Amino acid sequence: MKAQPADESKFQELVHENQKRILRVCRVYAWNSADQDDLYQEILFQIWRSLPALKGKQFANTWLYRVAINTAISFVRKRTSHFGRVVHFEHADLTRAIESRQSTDESLDDRVAALYTAIYKLDPLEKALVTLFLEDFTYEQMAEATGISANHVGVMLHRAKKKLSGLTREEAPHE
């Protein structure tokens, strides 16, 4: 399959409209800016490759998340299978290590950072459902995007949110 010139403008439009959503997915699945860039490009490439298969604009939202999440899960699995788990220690250890030598970057939004750190600790399916939930998807849309039945989406999301709530409390910046 090859994107035609007509598809090129559709592609640019689609990316322009959804850039922030894609970036947020990248941040969920890739930890540093270099990996996020790689994943972002990979997602765009998969969108480009499969653009001719997109049936209509009304399906674009769900379709785009399918592409993004599939690519992200595959990206993380390939990275971890090639390099092992990237970091073998918990957040607190690293923070301590950094704080002892470097000053912290105050421009970062601590609450968002804490949320991401908590999301990192979820498994890939939970990450996908939580991301879709935060992007304001309904259960039916989530089911359509992931292929998981709507009932199971409800059960799994409930469990993931409960886990996330506990984790965000752990990760929340201390006042």
Next chain:
Amino acid sequence: MNDDELKNLWQRQPLRELALTPAQLVPAMQNKMARFRRTLFWRDGRELIACVVVIIIFGFYYFQPHAPMARLGCLIVIGGAIFIACKLLYARRTTPPAPPGATVVESLRAELHSARTQSRLLGSVLWWYLLPLTMGELVFVWGDPSVVPTMNREKVFADIAVTVIVLSVNVFVYWLNQWARSKQLLPIEAQLESLLHSAETGTPLSETNAAQLRPIVLSLAAAAQVKAVEFKVAFWQIAVFGLPGIVGIWFFLMIGLPINHDVPDFTERSPNSPAPIYLIAETNRDTTAARKIVGWLNAGDWASLQKLYNAEMAAAFPPQKATDFFTKLTTDFGKIEKVEGPTGEGYQGWTAFRLECQRGDLIMSLALDGDDKIAGIYFKPAPASHATHAALIPRFLSWQRLAWLAPFFLGGLLYSRFMQKTTARAVGISAVGLHLSKGESLILWEEIKDVRPFKFLHIQNLWLIRESGEKMIMHWTPLERHAELKAVVERFAPANHPLRKYLSLLK
């Protein structure tokens, strides 16, 4: 935070600017698509090229004068190579990835199918990959009898050596495949099965699998601050060391060749008289015969020389064959300038003479029968230490030896390229620790309990050893800009860190 607050925080989060502008997107995607197509092409091409190379090599041997059994070996290897290429291509074609727009569940199913197929292939590698090729190679090696009857014992030893090497390589390849299967594919299979089961039934993932799939536990604050200092290795820097190393192997091999293998078939002896006729050297008779032989060799009078052959020798080496043999001998070594000897026992206890020729020295071993006829004659290059430097240089620089320089030179380039690939972005150093594997794997300074050197050819690497005993290798001396590397380690590594002990390895 309630759901709405969470969503609000999520959707309003600040996001960084991207490197690619919208105008650059389409060309970037087109480039990536071209690369993707090339990758797909070469993915299949690799197997086909390997298969074609095997067919060419063993096809060539098949049409050479070999015994039927050895030819059968060639056919087995060729058949095996075709079978392997077809099996790999078939496996790849029947496990396509899910289309990008597939659901997560469909995508997981496709990945699981692919992982299972790969795992099965690696698990059964002995039967479909190693066995056909090994069987063919061994039939080829053992199926060819020695062309020289007296060399049977040597051939058996050579065949045993080849068999041991082939089997050792196969055992290693088998072990490597099983290792890759157990360390990479089986865990992936288990993870994918677990994920799929979770998606299909709504049940939570087992904690083991969940932990394996949770690779990175870093806060964004930490991630943003880890700025590794990277050391890339330029190709020429590796080649400066790699090329002389590999070409040096050629040099030493070539030095060894004139002594032992220069003229392996300069032997003429009667097949029916393997043992010397005289157990006690009768030097006068031998010396007289040797001087006659030298005279005829220098005069190019092969006919007179052949008249001195006994009946068995004459039958085994008809005039044309003997002429070809002596022509090659005198062409390679030139005229004989001096004869020394007898110098003791030569080949198989025959009487030996040292012949100083224009282009090197020869040891001529001679066996005479009761009628003073030649029952066996054997030439071999004399040890190089006795040869003059002037004679050695043209022999060393013969085209046969220089021709081998090209593959060794290419081998040196390939080796350098391999080293460059494996050491690309080999190590990053930051305040936090060492970033290995292209910066993907981070080891905290505190985690490294011991450092030990590990030498590979001329390159010094270091083992980084954790408290648990887990070892990771770090490329060390092939990295460029040693001075900067030293400076960064000195700046970031804690005082008394074991890594500091190895700074002296950097030039």
